Amino acid sequence: MSTLPDQQNAAPQSSSGQRGARSAVVIGGNRIPFARSGGPYAQASNQEMLTAALDGLVARFGLQGERVGEVAAGAVLKHSRDFNLTREAVLGSALAADTPAYDVQQACATGLETVIGLSNKIKLGQIESGIAGGVDSASDAPVAVSEGLRRVLLELARARSTPQKLAALRKLRPVDLKPNAPTTAEPRTGLSMGEHQAITTSRWNISRRAQDELALASHANMAAAYDRGFFDDLVTPFRGVSRDGNLRADTSLEKLGSLKPVFGRNLTGEATMTAGNSTPLTDGAAAVLLGSEDYARKHNLPMLANVVDAEAAAVDFVHGKEGLLMAPVYAMPRLLQRNDMTFEDFDFFEIHEAFASTVLSSLAAWEDEDFCRTQLGLSGALGTVDRTKLNVNGSSLAAGHPFAATGARIVASLAKSLAEKGSGRGLISVCAAGGQGVVAILEARRP
Amino acid sequence: MTDTYLNLVNAQPLSRIAKAAGLPRPVPLRRYAPDAPLVPGPVLVLGRSRSTQDMAATLLEWNLDVRRHLRPKEKFGAAVVVLDDLAHPGELSEVFLELGHGLRNLLPGGRIVTISRPVTSEISPQTAAARQAVDGTLRSLAKELRGGATANGILLGEGVNTGAPSVRGTLEFLLSGKSAYVDGQFIAVGSDHGAPPRSAELPLAGRTAVVTGAARGIGAEIVRVLRRDGAHIIAVDVPAAGEQLAQVANHAGGTALQVDVTAPDAAERILRHAATRYGGLDIMVHNAGITRDRLLANMDQARWSSVLAVNVESQLRINEKLLSSDHFNSNGSIVCLASTSGIAGNRGQTNYAASKAGVIGMVRATADALVGSGRTINAVAPGFIETDMTARIPFATREVARRLSSLQQGGLPLDVAEAVSFLASTNAAGINGQVLRVCGQNLVGA
Structure with a gap:
């Protein structure tokens, strides 16, 4: 049948794998500048920061009093009282009070997952518009009581008589009074994310210099993007801060090279991961406005890029079969295959810089024929990412990484890059705690 | 920034002291409120030109209490002085002196608005003298007014008469509380362009x-x-x-x-x-x-x-x-x-x-x-x-x-x-x- 290929060609390429669904469009984004933990946002709660990010988005696009289809956001470090964090932020924002909202939590992939979830609802016609986002405060993190104290307190609450209450209290031990400070340690291994990554860094022989070079590029690219006004319509100042506090426009390989390693010091071989090539604990919030084409047209809103497709993956890091942050490496070939694409089809690569070596390990894995054959089940290497297309406006090493906010930061920046270029595609890769990872494709709107 | 002095001299007992001592006695200005009348009392229309009657008719259309003369001791909210056909400085005295006699009865937040023509190179020296005299009179009068009252003028450009949309618009602005802090000024209307807004409450609707x-x-x-x-x-x-x-x-x-x-x-x-x-x-x-x-x-x-x-x-x-x-x-x-x-x-x-x-x-x-x-x-x-x-x-x-x-x-x-x-x-x-x-x-x- 000669007509079949023509029909396939007539369908927009972006809809491969999702034929029949309509487009979900990135309209724009807004975030507050990210700040180092314990800094200018030390007194700001997740709810305040998320509300500020929403209000900036509302102001940018004139959404005051509007009922948005749905708002999805989340936080990784979350107080139990914030069970309805996103809905509470909506109620405190300039959006209409009858805008529904839900929370998502997928560690560092939270923000990207909210974009994917709402995009899918838009594609299915369930909603016309949505705001995706995330927030995290390492400053205002919840501090939990010990397991022993928690059990005693619960038993105390259940006790009816005084003897029962005294019996409950007698079970309390001095050690139970020590609070559990929040950590980024994996529950099943007790290792911090940095120590996990150090294992992977060593496995892929990622050099100190390569990591420092990547960190330097991130800072230089982001500083240049600020200077050319790239973030003028992506960032709204908060509490007197107007640029990301972690950004060091004047850093250099010498300065980065002078920092002492902080992770992997107990491993054999050279420790290479420093505070300069790892992201610091960060406070911040970000949001992305999504909509159908109809919605954007009806409201005279810009259409920056289409959300094409996404894929999640997870790896078994617990038994040491794979590195904690390597899941995106596995998600990537599945996404590319489904969309019949290769790295050559992309003009921008946004690979979240949890650590410089996370990015470099991923790139190395995709270039490694043996790894791709045995671990990814491919016939050869997946391919090489053109480094000139990688994180061209800086990424988490420069901006900092408020866990759940990073995905929305990346989506908004990438969508704007694609709109500026006027053509092409962008690939997003975000690693997450628990051995998870999410990758996604955005595509420029055809003029 | 609070103006403490203004608050003090408007409260007893300091208001009396300030008056006796001849200290400045600023008052809270009459500012725009959607439900307040355009002017706080009757509007006196003075002038001898044919346009004067048209102007009085315009103000009547605005549902204002329009007077051509004041009764003794009658309070009034504004005076519109139409001087669009002045030809000689001698013509000024009649209207301004009549205005002056009633001036003590101008209500707080009152308005004086003159409507005259600017000096141009084409007019005779005596006409120019008459027109420029309005300038001096008005600016001095503005300095004499108290109680938050103001005096401003409208200058009609060549070929512009008192019925031009922007003359009416400017007059409305100057009479209203919207011009509370505009005082001793002239606004020149240069053309017949413009139109009254479709909605008086939302004059910028659609813009x-x-x-x-x-x-x-x-x-x-x-x-x-x-x-x-x-x-x-x-x-x-x-x-x-x-x-x-x-x-x-x-x-x-x-x-x-x-x-x-x-x-x-x-x-x-x-x-x-x-x-x-x-x-x-x-x-x-x-x-x-x-x-x-x-x-x-x-x-x-x-x-x-x-x-x-x-x-x-x-x-x-x-x-x-x-x-x-x-x-x-x-x-x-x-x-x-x-x-x-x-x-x-x-x-x-x-x-x-x-x-x-x-x-x-x-x-x-x-x-x-x-x-x-x-x-x-x-x-x-x-x-x-x-x-x-x-x-x-x-x-x-x-x-x-x-x-x-x-x-x-x-x-x-x-x-x-x-x-x-x-x-x-x-x-x-x-x-x-x-x-x-x-x-x-x-x-x-x-």
């Missing part, structure tokens, strides 16, 4: 306005008033002011656009935003401005250049793009913020006065090019306005500065915003190239 420097102070107030008057708002300020800008935009139901007006592509970004989101632009308010005060002897390059760059060079560049763009609509209005410092000068402000005088020059030259186009450009020159900026002036200097006007108090950002909104309305489409001072007839300056 889209850009306000620069919108994050705080006078700019934020201009946004609020333009929105009150029905305009769609694009609030512009530098990215660093984005947090307040977002709040201003959200309160006004508008959009926030973070752009530094000195950026080379500022005009393109503003026009693109207006075209995409609102289908075009009708009103451009150049409010963004900075001060970097120093005596000239201590002035450095950075202070001088930054003030000129923000206050006037950005306006020049943006206007050039605006006026060559189809996205700036055919009846578009540009309103530029000048300053009385740019008219009278101010110690320590050579750079600022240069920029603001430059704005006035720019407005006049641009206006000449816009004649007949349907577009207009005008300036508003604030005097002493109670803002964060003036709150930083040392106490004694600030107290003196406040009392230096005929209204013996500082103006509010609202007063500036009202003037901007008026000049941005179709009511003012016949006004072009004017500099409207909002200064309470400050003693310094023209």
Whole structure:
């Protein structure tokens, strides 16, 4: 049948794998500048920061009093009282009070997952518009009581008589009074994310210099993007801060090279991961406005890029079969295959810089024929990412990484890059705690 | 900034003491409220020309209590003095003396408005003398009025008669509380352009306005008033002011656009935003401005250049793009913020006065090019306005500065915003190239 290929060609390429669904469009984004933990946002709660990010988005696009289809956001470090964090932020924002909202939590992939979830609802016609986002405060993190104290307190609450209450209290031990400070340690291994990554860094022989070079590029690219006004319509100042506090426009390989390693010091071989090539604990919030084409047209809103497709993956890091942050490496070939694409089809690569070596390990894995054959089940290497297309406006090493906010930061920046270029595609890769990872494709709107 | 002195002298027992001692006695000004009458009492219409009767008829249409003569001791809210056919200085005495006899009965917040013609090169010396005499009379009368009353004039351009839309619009503005801090000023109506707004309550309905420097102070107030008057708002300020800008935009139901007006592509970004989101632009308010005060002897390059760059060079560049763009609509209005410092000068402000005088020059030259186009450009020159900026002036200097006007108090950002909104309305489409001072007839300056 000669007509079949023509029909396939007539369908927009972006809809491969999702034929029949309509487009979900990135309209724009807004975030507050990210700040180092314990800094200018030390007194700001997740709810305040998320509300500020929403209000900036509302102001940018004139959404005051509007009922948005749905708002999805989340936080990784979350107080139990914030069970309805996103809905509470909506109620405190300039959006209409009858805008529904839900929370998502997928560690560092939270923000990207909210974009994917709402995009899918838009594609299915369930909603016309949505705001995706995330927030995290390492400053205002919840501090939990010990397991022993928690059990005693619960038993105390259940006790009816005084003897029962005294019996409950007698079970309390001095050690139970020590609070559990929040950590980024994996529950099943007790290792911090940095120590996990150090294992992977060593496995892929990622050099100190390569990591420092990547960190330097991130800072230089982001500083240049600020200077050319790239973030003028992506960032709204908060509490007197107007640029990301972690950004060091004047850093250099010498300065980065002078920092002492902080992770992997107990491993054999050279420790290479420093505070300069790892992201610091960060406070911040970000949001992305999504909509159908109809919605954007009806409201005279810009259409920056289409959300094409996404894929999640997870790896078994617990038994040491794979590195904690390597899941995106596995998600990537599945996404590319489904969309019949290769790295050559992309003009921008946004690979979240949890650590410089996370990015470099991923790139190395995709270039490694043996790894791709045995671990990814491919016939050869997946391919090489053109480094000139990688994180061209800086990424988490420069901006900092408020866990759940990073995905929305990346989506908004990438969508704007694609709109500026006027053509092409962008690939997003975000690693997450628990051995998870999410990758996604955005595509420029055809003029 | 609270005017403590104003509050004190309006409360017993200090009001009596202030009166006995001959101290300044500023009163709270009559400002616009949607449900308040246009004027606080009957309107006296004086004049002998044929237009006088037409003017009285117009005021009757506005449901005002119009009088051609006052009964003894009758209180009145405003007087409109029609002098459009003056030919000789001798003709002034009758109307002004009649006005003078009743002046003690002008209610607080009252208004005197003269309607006359400007001096031009084509008229006889005696006509010119008569017309110029109105200027001196009015400015002196404004200084005699108390109780927050003001006196202002309308000048009719060539071929413009008292029935022109912008004459009626200007008269309405001057009679209303919207002109509370405009005193001793003349507004020239140069053409028959313009039309009364479809809605008196929402005179800017359907018009889209850009306000620069919108994050705080006078700019934020201009946004609020333009929105009150029905305009769609694009609030512009530098990215660093984005947090307040977002709040201003959200309160006004508008959009926030973070752009530094000195950026080379500022005009393109503003026009693109207006075209995409609102289908075009009708009103451009150049409010963004900075001060970097120093005596000239201590002035450095950075202070001088930054003030000129923000206050006037950005306006020049943006206007050039605006006026060559189809996205700036055919009846578009540009309103530029000048300053009385740019008219009278101010110690320590050579750079600022240069920029603001430059704005006035720019407005006049641009206006000449816009004649007949349907577009207009005008300036508003604030005097002493109670803002964060003036709150930083040392106490004694600030107290003196406040009392230096005929209204013996500082103006509010609202007063500036009202003037901007008026000049941005179709009511003012016949006004072009004017500099409207909002200064309470400050003693310094023209």
